Amino acid sequence: MKHRGRFGDYGGFYVPEVLIPVLEELEDAFYRFYEDPQFVAELADLSKNYAGRPSPLYYAKRFSEHVGFNVYLKREDLLHGGAHKVNNTLGQGLLAKYMGKTKLIAETGAGQHGLATAMIGALFGMETKIFMGFTDIERQSVNVHKMKLCGAQVIGVEGGTGTLKDAINDALRYWTAHVTDTFYLFGSACGPHPYPTIVKHFQSCIGKETRQQCIERIGRLPDMVVACVGGGSNAIGIFSGFYDDKNVRLIGVEAGGRSLSEGKHAATLVAGRVGILHGAKAYLLQDAEGQVDETESVSAGLDYPAVGPEHCLLKDTGRAEYVAAEDEDVLDVFELLSKTEGILPALESAHALAYLVSLKGKIDPQQVAIVNLSGRGDKDVSIVEKHRPLMND
Ligand SMILES: Cc1ncc(COP(=O)(O)O)c(C=O)c1O
Numbered sequence: 001m002k003h004r005g006r007f008g009d010y011g012g013f014y015v016p017e018v019l020i021p022v023l024e025e026l027e028d029a030f031y032r033f034y035e036d037p038q039f040v041a042e043l044a045d046l047s048k049n050y051a052g053r054p055s056p057l058y059y060a061k062r063f064s065e066h067v068g069f070n071v072y073l074k075r076e077d078l079l080h081g082g083a084h085k086v087n088n089t090l091g092q093g094l095l096a097k098y099m100g101k102t103k104l105i106a107e108t109g110a111g112q113h114g115l116a117t118a119m120i121g122a123l124f125g126m127e128t129k130i131f132m133g134f135t136d137i138e139r140q141s142v143n144v145h146k147m148k149l150c151g152a153q154v155i156g157v158e159g160g161t162g163t164l165k166d167a168i169n170d171a172l173r174y175w176t177a178h179v180t181d182t183f184y185l186f187g188s189a190c191g192p193h194p195y196p197t198i199v200k201h202f203q204s205c206i207g208k209e210t211r212q213q214c215i216e217r218i219g220r221l222p223d224m225v226v227a228c229v230g231g232g233s234n235a236i237g238i239f240s241g242f243y244d245d246k247n248v249r250l251i252g253v254e255a256g257g258r259s260l261s262e263g264k265h266a267a268t269l270v271a272g273r274v275g276i277l278h279g280a281k282a283y284l285l286q287d288a289e290g291q292v293d294e295t296e297s298v299s300a301g302l303d304y305p306a307v308g309p310e311h312c313l314l315k316d317t318g319r320a321e322y323v324a325a326e327d328e329d330v331l332d333v334f335e336l337l338s339k340t341e342g343i344l345p346a347l348e349s350a351h352a353l354a355y356l357v358s359l360k361g362k363i364d365p366q367q368v369a370i371v372n373l374s375g376r377g378d379k380d381v382s383i384v385e386k387h388r389p390l391m392n393d
Contacts (some may be wrong), residue, residue: 024208065340087237105131117185347380
C-alpha cells in the first residue's frame with residue numbers, strides 16, 4: 001500500500017529540492033510495477049534461475065553443539081554474488097528497466113552491493129558506476145576487481161573516513177546532477193523514501209521463505225531470528241516474515257567495533273540519538289553538537305553511522321531488540337563457523353553468529369535460533385588473516 005515513507009516519526013525524504021520529483025517518480029513507478037504480473041513473473045524467473053532462490057535453511061549441527069541450542073542458517077551466502085544484495089539489485093534493476101533508465105549508480109561498503117549492482121548492469125546492458133570509499137576499496141579489493149570484470153566503473157571516494165557514508169554522499173551528489181537518465185540503485189533499507197520501502201519489499205522474500213521452510217523442517221516457528229544490521233536490509237528482509245508471530249524474538253546485531261564502551265564502533269541503534277542523515281530521520285551516531293560521528297568496524301558492510309527508519313520504530317516499540325558484537329568476538333566466530341561447519345561467513349553475518357555464542361549456556365537447549373547468513377566470507381579472508389595469522393602446520 002502506498003504511504004509517504006514514515007515509520008512512526010522516522011523516515012521521510014529530507015533531500016535537496018532537485019531530488020524530490022525524482023524520488024516521487026521512483027515511488028510512482030514502484031507502486032505501478034511491483035504487483036504487475038509481467039514484472040512479478042520476470043523477477044521470479046531471475047530470482048530462481050539467475051540468483052539461485054530459494055536459498056536453503058541449513059541445520060548447523062556442530063555449531064549448535066558448540067553453543068548448546070539449535071541453530072539454523074538461512075543460506076543467503078549461497079546466492080549469486082555471495083550475499084542477499086542480489087535480491088534487491090534484481091528488483092530495482094528491473095524497475096530501472098521498466099522505467100526506461102539506461103544508467104545505474106550505486107554506493108557500496110563491503111563491495112557486495114556494488115558487485116550485485118555491477119552484475120545487474122551487465123545482465124541488462126546498462127552503464128554502471130559504483131561509488132566506494134578509499135578505505136573500503138583497499139580492504140575489499142577482491143570485490144573491486146569483480147565489479148570491474150562485470151564492466152562497472154568503480155569511482156573512489158576520497159572524503160571523510162572513506163567508508164559507506166562517504167560513498168553515499170558522493171553517489172547522491174552525482175545523482176543530483178544526472179537525474180534524467182540515471183537510476184540510483186540504493187543498497188539498503190535506509191536513505192530517503194521510497195528506498196526503505198522498496199528495499200524491504202525486494203528483501204522480504206528471505207522472511208517469507210524462512211518462515212515456510214521452518215514450519216516444513218521443524219514443524220514449528222523458531223524462538224528467535226537473528227540478523228546483522230548495517231543499513232538494515234537483510235535484517236528487515238528476514239524480520240518482516242515474522243512480524244505477526246509475537247513469540248518469535250527478532251534480534252538485530254550491530255557492529256560493536258573495537259570497543260563499544262570506548263565509542264569506537266558503528267552500533268547506531270544501541271548507542272545513537274535521533275538525527276537526520278542521507279535523507280531520512282533515524283537513529284544516528286553523532287557528537288554533542290550533532291555532527292556525525294566517525295564509525296569503526298572490522299566489517300565494511302556495517303561501518304555506517306545511520307540505520308533504516310523501520311528498525312528505529314521496531315526498537316522503540318520493542319518488537320525487535322538490538323545488541324552489538326565487538327570485532328574480536330566476530331573474528332572468533334568467523335573461525336568457529338569455518339571449523340565446525342566448513343562455512344566461511346561474511347564478517348557482517350558473523351556479528352549475528354557472535355551474539356549466539358554469547359548466549360552459550362544461558363538458554364534452553366530445545367530453543368531454535370535462525371541466523372540470516374547474509375553473505376559469504378571469501379571477500380574477508382585477507383582481513384581475517386591480518387588479524388589472525390594462520391600458523392604453519
Ligand atoms: C554480507 C553482508 N551482510 C550484511 C550487510 C549489511 O547491510 P544490510 O544491513 O543492508 O543488510 C552487508 C553490506 O554490505 C553485506 O555485504
